[in-house]
Amino acid sequence: MTHFLDINKTQPEALRSIIDHAIEIKNARANAPLGQKDADAPLADRVVALIFDKPSTRTRVSFDVGVRQMGGQPIVLSGKDMQLGHGETISDTAKVMSRYVDLIMIRTFEDATLLEMAESATVPIINGLTNRTHPCQIMADIMTFEEHRGSIKGKKVVWSGAGNNVFSSFVQAAGQFGFDLTFTGPEPLDPERGFLEEALRKGSNIIIERDPHLAFKGADLVVTDTWVSMHDPKTARKRRHNQLRAYQVNTELMSNAKPEALFMHCLPAHRDHEATSEVMDSPNSVIFDEAENRLHVQKAIMRHCLGV
């Protein structure tokens, strides 16, 4: 069973092959004449369940469109409308769903839900975000960087803000793709210690630098995300803004990075909070390429999982 649960659970060779395949898939479709764009239909006769316990725009639409472009049929389900939200166990749900569909993508809260689903399902499971990680997003980000700047190996990636689930997937990706990673943010919002320790044990080059001006120096890529995640309590909002104000990605901080440094944000963004509109709309910003590449890279991930 080839699941796609986290960046650190997929071999580096497979991750590389997914990125390269995603770029091929994107280019092939762009160059194909109308009427021939989806001619190969690798997911013909396949049904993919897309389960959402949390809101989504990009993940929902990109997976749905990706399945359709590959000749498969998507079913979008809300966790709260399923029996899963009314007492049926995750294990029983996974076994039942496996009798109907060929692949399951799930966006949920707890990591344990994803892992239990993967343990009991007899079809591949893809992590569409949990409170702890967001591997599909980081695959799209690496694809986007490499399209614009070539190999990410040896490059300096700087994350400014809160050490959230998206950053944890960057932590896992640093070693797998061989880039250097700097986290800059306030100590109370440090990234999950266990992921950092695991990555450092494996030899990844990851540092924490509290001073954002120093952190941004020589950056090839600057990344940020919303200051308050979907699973954070609403009451955290004011405190977070005070803690993170110094880490807002603005033109002044970006001037410390290399002139060609790219800017990324997985979106949705709160403009002029975690990043200014000036940076988000600057020529070095690739935020909409990132969003588009979710589609292409997830098609490659689904094909990897199904072996088609």
Ligand code: CP
């Ligand atoms: N970046 C991301 O996962 O977006 P959605 O929450 O809209 O899916």
